[in-house]
Amino acid sequence: MSAQIHLATPDDAERVLSMVARFHEEFALDLSDEHRARAVLPLLEGHPLGAIYLIGPRRAPVGYICVCFGWAIEMGGIDGFIDEFWVRPSVRGRGIGMEALHKVMTALGEAGVFFMHLEVDREDDRAQRLYRRYGFEARERYFLMSMDLSKLPKA
Structure with missing residues (x-):
């Protein structure tokens, strides 16, 4: 199987949301279907801050890669963040993930x-x-910190 990639569109919503739910289940992320739809659907509709790529045949994808975009002076301009990368467990270990990663990068x-x-x-x-193996390296000097703005402390 070749790791074809396709930019996901609104026509792919059902397939994408199903895979995202499987990813979240596999990694014990307790998120509602409404939460997933609110986060995914704008990307399928062309929101400029992210994109979802389907891996494999468009009608029967075996995975997806979600990429979000930002800007970093240190990095020289546009940078991206692989937000989620999931390949169906039954096809893992065949090089599909590496090939898809290369095509998206x-x-x-x-x-x-x-x-x-x-x-x-x-x-x-x-x-x-x-x-x-692909070339990503840990940035030993830095670690990721996050904050849920819905829980922003009151001034």
């Missing part, structure tokens, strides 16, 4: 993205090996 580089980031579970050695 190539397309993003050609589109003017200068730098890519991702976060990976500290205990997920398999995913870390994949990303290291």
